[in-house]
Amino acid sequence: MGFCFKTNYHSHSEFCDGTGQLEEYVKADINKGFDAFGFSGHAPRPFKNDGVIQQNNLLSYFDETENWHKSEIETTLECIADNKQILEVNTGVFIDGPSGIFPSAWILQIAKNYDIPIIISSDAHSTDRIDYYFNEAKIMAKNAGYNKLKVFIGDKWIDDEMV
Numbered sequence: 612m613g614f615c616f617k618t619n620y621h622s623h624s625e626f627c628d629g630t631g632q633l634e635e636y637v638k639a640d641i642n643k644g645f646d647a648f649g650f651s652g653h654a655p656r657p658f659k660n661d662g663v664i665q666q667n668n669l670l671s672y673f674d675e676t677e678n679w680h681k682s683e684i685e686t687t688l689e690c691i692a693d694n695k696q697i698l699e700v701n702t703g704v705f706i707d708g709p710s711g712i713f714p715s716a717w718i719l720q721i722a723k724n725y726d727i728p729i730i731i732s733s734d735a736h737s738t739d740r741i742d743y744y745f746n747e748a749k750i751m752a753k754n755a756g757y758n759k760l761k762v763f764i765g766d767k768w769i770d771d772e773m774v
């Protein structure tokens with residue numbers, strides 16, 4: 612899909628809960644032609660963490676169509692917009708496949724209504740997922756009304772216009 616830059620700022624290596632060394636990610640990133648690539652390691656936790664959402668039981672935690680959740684989403688997006696922050700579209704952490712892209716399409720449409728800029732990241736935990744479902748996420752963004760992504764190239768954020 613037609614953006615100029617290929618970027619991913621959200622990947623995990625063996626330094627936290629990903630697999631593979633940093634150098635392996637960098638090589639995969641070069642092979643796939645990324646313009647910018649970043650790591651987002653989890654902060655160290657000096658205790659056993661039982662608070663991690665279990666992937667195989669994700670839908671039992673809550674239904675995102677419930678009114679209380681919709682209200683929280685609206686409030687959160689308003690706060691993001693007021694503070695001129697960027698929203699990450701995350702393509703790969705909880706559920707395999709395009710249905711695992713979050714935020715969901717309806718949330719992305721509200722984000723667009725607030726004119727919140729977005730980035731797309733894969734949250735890769737292995738080198739084979741550094742551009743996991745990027746095309747699907749770009750289509751989802753386009754369907755929500757986005758015609759540009761934010762990319763951090765060199766030393767600044769710029770708009771990557773869809774061509």
Ligand SMILES: [Zn+2]
Nearest residue numbers: 621623651734
């Ligand atoms: Zn992550």
